[in-house]
Amino acid sequence: MIEVKNIEKSFGDSKVLKGVSTVFETGKTNLIIGQSGSGKTVLLKTLLGIHTPDTGTIEFDGRVYSDLDKDEKRELRTEIGMVFQGSALFDSMTVEENVAFPLRMFTNDNKAKIKERVDFVLERVNLVEAHKKLPSEISGGMQKRVAIARAIVNNPKYLFCDEPNSGLDPNTSTLIDNLIQEITKEYNITTVINTHDMNSVMEIGENIVFLKKGLKAWQGTKEEIFRTDNKDIVKFVYSSNLFKKVREAYLKG
Amino acid sequence: MLIRYLSQIGKYFLMLKEIFNKQTKWSVMKKLIFKEIDDLIIDSLGIVCFISFFIGGVVAIQTALNLTNPLIPKYLIGFATRQSVILEFAPTFISVIMAGKMGSYITSSIGTMRVTEQIDALEVMGVNSLNYLVFPKIVALLMYPFVIGISMFLGIFGGWLASAYGGFSTSQDFIAGAQMEFIPFHITYAFIKTLIFAMLLATIPSFHGYYMKGGALEVGKASTVSFVWTSVCIILFNYILTQLLLG
Numbered sequence: 001m002i003e004v005k006n007i008e009k010s011f012g013d014s015k016v017l018k019g020v021s022t023v024f025e026t027g028k029t030n031l032i033i034g035q036s037g038s039g040k041t042v043l044l045k046t047l048l049g050i051h052t053p054d055t056g057t058i059e060f061d062g063r064v065y066s067d068l069d070k071d072e073k074r075e076l077r078t079e080i081g082m083v084f085q086g087s088a089l090f091d092s093m094t095v096e097e098n099v100a101f102p103l104r105m106f107t108n109d110n111k112a113k114i115k116e117r118v119d120f121v122l123e124r125v126n127l128v129e130a131h132k133k134l135p136s137e138i139s140g141g142m143q144k145r146v147a148i149a150r151a152i153v154n155n156p157k158y159l160f161c162d163e164p165n166s167g168l169d170p171n172t173s174t175l176i177d178n179l180i181q182e183i184t185k186e187y188n189i190t191t192v193i194n195t196h197d198m199n200s201v202m203e204i205g206e207n208i209v210f211l212k213k214g215l216k217a218w219q220g221t222k223e224e225i226f227r228t229d230n231k232d233i234v235k236f237v238y239s240s241n242l243f244k245k246v247r248e249a250y251l252k253g
Numbered sequence: 254m255l256i257r258y259l260s261q262i263g264k265y266f267l268m269l270k271e272i273f274n275k276q277t278k279w280s281v282m283k284k285l286i287f288k289e290i291d292d293l294i295i296d297s298l299g300i301v302c303f304i305s306f307f308i309g310g311v312v313a314i315q316t317a318l319n320l321t322n323p324l325i326p327k328y329l330i331g332f333a334t335r336q337s338v339i340l341e342f343a344p345t346f347i348s349v350i351m352a353g354k355m356g357s358y359i360t361s362s363i364g365t366m367r368v369t370e371q372i373d374a375l376e377v378m379g380v381n382s383l384n385y386l387v388f389p390k391i392v393a394l395l396m397y398p399f400v401i402g403i404s405m406f407l408g409i410f411g412g413w414l415a416s417a418y419g420g421f422s423t424s425q426d427f428i429a430g431a432q433m434e435f436i437p438f439h440i441t442y443a444f445i446k447t448l449i450f451a452m453l454l455a456t457i458p459s460f461h462g463y464y465m466k467g468g469a470l471e472v473g474k475a476s477t478v479s480f481v482w483t484s485v486c487i488i489l490f491n492y493i494l495t496q497l498l499l500g
Contacts, residue, residue, distance in 0.1 A: 048377050074275065077379030088370040102378055104281055160377075 001026050007056035016042045018214040027188045029181050029204045034211035044194045078106050081151030083161040087143040089135040095146050096131040102154040121149040141172035159191040177203045226250045265460050275381040289393035293355050305404040309411030312337050317421035327422035331430025338408035344443045345491050347404050348450040352483035356458040360479040363462030364472040390455040397451035398444050442498045457483045
């Protein structure tokens with residue numbers, strides 16, 4: 001579980017996060033949603049330790065991040081898997097080298113054991129044919145799956161995904177969403193996904209945090225999102241006619 | 254403006270400190286070092302050999318053409334070529350050229366990793382990204398004096414060929430001049446300079462790549478800025494070291 005308490009973050013004169021408090025639960029897909037500029041990415045990067053909050057605390061299963069020393073922070077980071085928006089695969093490494101990277105860096109496993117684990121996770125993300133290919137030689141959807149494989153290869157406790165569906169077709173997006181949810185349940189990890197894809201919200205939103213202008217404006221599940229009368233979230237989620245009709249149909253039963 | 258420069262210098266020294274913190278596992282680092290030796294040292298040999306050979310020849314020809322007084326012995330062509338190549342051309346000017354070749358490669362490769370969030374990925378995993386990216390380059394560039402040694406040899410060799418076969422002096426005169434009043438400390442001086450330039454070549458372009466912000470266009474700009482600053486620092490340190498070691 002990750003507990004965020006009153007996080008504030010400014011860049012120069014611009015205050016991006018204005019006191020966000022929330023809980024991201026273990027074994028659930030926690031989604032951060034909001035318009036562009038609402039502070040989603042800054043919140044995610046603050047959770048990851050890339051940004052330091054001006055005030056407030058972040059607790060990873062009771063461990064207050066700001067109280068940890070440099071080595072403890074690095075140790076905690078080895079428990080984190082991250083899927084970046086652009087996948088962030090290492091260009092010069094093949095798919096299997098990318099996936100093996102965290103194991104080579106942080107374990108003393110021998111080559112055979114690393115290969116066995118890499119093969120297992122690549123099979124888990126349905127990617128068995130691309131071991132020797134470079135990231136530039138595979139599609140965007142495959143790159144995302146490699147990034148997920150790299151993120152879970154070291155059995156992380158926490159999985160963060162920054163817009164995992166961006167640039168993907170609807171079919172691949174759904175596959176990626178379902179894969180993330182399955183992995184979350186299978187390994188009982190705390191997954192935090194930053195997205196503005198409403199399909200993902202409806203598909204896998206077990207705990208949704210809606211940010212507006214740097215503040216938490218709403219929190220609930222995908223079922224609750226249909227029934228809420230919070231104007232901000234209704235306006236944001238049901239901006240398209242399709243979703244408006246879906247909501248109307250749901251409310252009519 | 255001054256505050257900004259001082260802040261950048263401070264940031265550069267903090268980066269140097271961080272490079273040597275929390276070392277990457279040796280089994281991983283070993284491969285990175287060999288890769289950097291290949292990319293930075295081996296891949297530079299061709300251009301260094303080509304430039305050194307021909308510039309050595311040009312230095313010999315220019316010297317010969319300027320020795321118009323018949324009282325000045327021809328062996329001075331060899332002497333002047335040796336001194337120019339060993340003291341300045343090989344260590345300093347090859348380093349300025351390498352600031353363009355190696356420097357832009359280092360800045361653009363690290364800058365691209367920054368733009369595509371690969372550095373963030375390393376940090377999130379708990380890897381000391383500065384150690385992972387810059388330390389192997391520093392170690393690889395410890396071999397830079399070998400490149401400069403080859404440059405020295407080829408520069409003098411090119412001078413000898415141009416002089417002897419171009420009809421500017423005899424082979425014996427050139428060789429006698431090249432051996433005349435040889436001071437071994439000049440080689441030491443050249444290699445001390447080379448090692449310091451190697452450190453500048455590895456770290457200044459890395460600094461500009463690592464701390465760049467923006468997109469692909471900024472990667473290009475960072476490469477240009479890094480070349481300018483690496484060259485400025487090489488020229489500045491060349492002056493300081495010459496004053497300290499020979500002055």
